[in-house]
Amino acid sequence: MEPSCVQFLENKTVLVTGASGFLAKVFVERVLRLQPNLKRLYLLVRASDNKAAKQRLHNEVFEKDLFRVLRKNVGDERLNALISEKVVPVPGDISLNNMGLSDSNLLQDMMQEIDIIVNSAATTRFDERYDVALGINTLGPLNILNFAKKCVKPQLLLHVSTAYVCGKRSGLILEKPFAMGETLNGKNKVDIDAEMRLVDQKLKQLKKLGYSEEETKQAMKDLGLQRAKLYGWPNTYVFTKAMGEMLLGYCRESMPIVIIRPTIITSTFSDPFPGWVEGIKTIDSVIVSLGKGLLKCFLVDHMAVCDLIPVDMVANAMIVTAAEHSRESGSHTIYHVGSSYRNPVMYKQIYEILNRFFMESPLLGRNGLPIVPNVTILSTMASFRVYTSLRYKLPLQILRLLRLIFPSQLGEKYEVLNRRLNIAMRMVKLYKPYVIFKGMSAKIFDGEGAVP
Template sequence: MKTTTFCEDLFTTVRTELGDAGLYGKKVWYNYPFEEMKDRKELFEKDGSFKKMCDGGRWVRVVNVFLVESTESEEDEIGGGLEPCEEELRVERNVAPFATKVQTMELNCVQFLQNKTILVTGATGFLAKVFVEKILRVQPNVKKLYLLVRASDNEAATKRLHMEIFEKDLFKVLRENLGDEKLNTLLYEKVVSVPGDIATDQLGMNDFDLRERMQKEIDIVVNVAATTNFDERYDVGLGINTFGALNVLNFAKKCVKVELLLHVSTAYVCGEKPGLIPEKPFIMEDIRNENGLQLDINLERELMKQRLKELNEQDCSEEDITLSMKELGMERAKLHGWPNTYVFTKSMGEMLLGNHKENLPLVIIRPTMITSTLSEPFPGWIEGLRTVDSVIIAYGKGVLKCFLVDVNSVCDMIPVDMVANAMITAAAKHAGCSGVHMVYHVGSSHQNPVTFGEIHEIAVRYFTKNPLRSRNGSLITVSKVRFISTMALFSLYMTLRYKLPLQMLKLIDIIYPWRNGDKYGDKNRKIELVMRLVELYEPYVLFKGMYVLNSNFLF
């Protein structure tokens, strides 16, 4: 007998959970998707091995994994990923122990949610919607979900929740399972719309009675509210991402039953550090830039207020104020070692939470680039085009010819439903643990890295096989993208390829202004926009870091 390797189609979760130790010597794991099992059903049912890994239909595939003896004569056939014929397959042990462990973990999380009252801020955001849908789908016996949204009053808040959350395709599984009437009853009984704004004291809740009731009932506070614009106005970023987080903390402290504050941040608060990035909270006293300047968050707020006051005294237009506030945010971020206003203000929010939490249990979730659902409530749901998604679609449409990126850098993406699952799991683990301050990365770079070059190859194969159509109905043929690995070379490319030829168009517009309209102005604005976006994304497409995950239980 000789040990064989894992089959190529081994279900990743099983391998991750059991590792090579699960081989027990001269054995090999097999994986059979449900579709391939139909003809083998009788064979496996008599061995008691034809089982679902989870109940409730929450997994897309039904997976059966077996330990079988492996001989040298079988190795060529099996090692190549081929399935042995039925008469050679000798089932020794199914995956029931692993299934039990997974089921127990899921059951604990579902039970944790029972009879809980949860406040969710930023409820109309992409991640928050998936989080809310998950809770209502797996635990309809949750006591209450208070959903905070920006709105003028309760009626407007309720209308916004229904339009932007409950009427979306995201809820079609719940709607199909329950029917419209029962789903509406569930939402009426379990969901409370709360008009408010985390950028203001008391979260902007003007209804004193509602606020008092919430502070008596709430068990868990989940802060997902954020502005994610990389070059956000500094006053807006500080108001929501930094001091807004502190406002949520102060509200949570007034909740007499509160067991946990779960705050969603971003993995990119690390800045542009290369290498392995640990799951560590910030210590404000240690935050100094390369010149030794210590970060003072209150000073940052005063600088912002002073600049805003000066702009208003100068009677500047709203457009000029916005531009100045954006420039100030980027300037302050880079001074202190962060690439943009978004991650700088999110970092300061984490620091304030750590400094002011006292004994309140605090868990910070740091996801990487969040993309479409992997499996729940169904695969592929996404709202709008996000970071990587927009680039992939641009390539499929044939408009992406050149791109600034290091093809060997890891593109750290994570499905949104995995982030929602991690949030629930972390809450279940740490709720009620006085004084705890935990940080969890939720990403893929450490355990399952995929480079930008690999993503490009996948995109080439996909759009070659499944081409998009242009507006006139013709198929779009894609070609490989020209990758440029430094900003200097990319700027040179843009100058030679676009900016110099554009000067000829400018000359034509001057000589014949009546012929083409302002074509030069239109194209020049597009080039400036491209360069602006490339500058914003540069830290991420050339990123040399990898986010350490020490907590596999989250997944």
């Protein structure tokens, strides 16, 4: 990274929302290690009070193995002193006005001091409840923008979105902002206020009908997917992220805004060390299901591009773009951060690598024996339907009848087969927009404006 980018952070005060998230942790570690002369780092997490926020940051951020290089470089005592001196825990919720801060003194201090705001808070579940996703992914960015406008000396709002706000579009995807109300299928414009009213009405209706919490949760998940597909998006996550971008662009006034659109974020490439990852995200669930032998078939275009980007490269891009675009009054800049433009990798290559890995280093089953993955890859929905009908649906129908006669002998076999079918169907439902494309065989995210 250029020394000027590191120098840019000197004596700066930065707010990071969603600070306990995967990307935010890497960003925070990178900033503290590269520029210890940072003035202050406000880290916002969901918590009941300052004490709970501090404890959560300790447990979920600073105690992670991610910080071992920094800890080794400066020692435990110095790192703890650095955190105590520079880091301010902020208990808040971006779905609320002023991030839900009840401490007026803390709020005033932040407004006086903050130079850079990094909004990385999000819910990334593809089928999140619509009310929750709207609150965090759509209204959240607007609340952060309104807070930024109240700050005395804001230089930049950097918002982390996703490259997949493009939906099912294929070919070269440009670094282009959304117009307010724009849809992907050209139908009537999406009215965000109307979507909020719809959610309120739906919740009241469900309460009136006496729905349980679990039934309400499922109904709101279904509503999100319905509204997303109505306007051309494949799932609730990318739909609500797209609307969040719309609000930022429409309401920004003179606030400099950079929107980072990363593709599929994976483990660290090299910094602070290779291979650090946390939790199971996006493509990770497919990999885990493959390794455990739970995934017996999957739908994917072999020649489609699997756009992966290491998390440390995304963090680097965030720092570089912040340095490049701060103080540009009224600017609205978008960057794709991915690999498909410069270093495309096909799903075929990914599958071969994973298959070889699990053959050489298999996971162990409950019986202690190695699990040998055996996955049938299908490239069209037609072939997938035929396969699942012959492999699962027909046998399940037969087993369902036989189970009535031999419940003790066939009950477990039926449940296992049914579970495998449900896993395959759920994976395909969630990932189909990203692994099967019409027209061109791949999405290629424009990287002309990308930072090195």
